[in-house]
Amino acid sequence: MNHVHVGSLHAADDEMALHHARDLYTRRNEGVSIWVVRASAITASSPDEKDPFFAPSGDKVYRHPTFYDIPEEVPHI
Numbered sequence: 001m002n003h004v005h006v007g008s009l010h011a012a013d014d015e016m017a018l019h020h021a022r023d024l025y026t027r028r029n030e031g032v033s034i035w036v037v038r039a040s041a042i043t044a045s046s047p048d049e050k051d052p053f054f055a056p057s058g059d060k061v062y063r064h065p066t067f068y069d070i071p072e073e074v075p076h077i
Helices: 014-025 047-058
Strands: none
Touching: none
């Protein structure tokens, strides 16, 4: 299952962060699990690095279904 909401919040400790996240991101009873991670533990790529960072995946054209014959009876591919 993919996570639906992503955001940030401030809390005094880990337990309070989990409770704040629950209150903030599961208001519509749609939560099944919550991950809370300290901001100092997050490593992310920069949007400025988008082209060079993701360029290697462009070489893997076999990942795209353009080389396969898909039968007409197979919907939504």
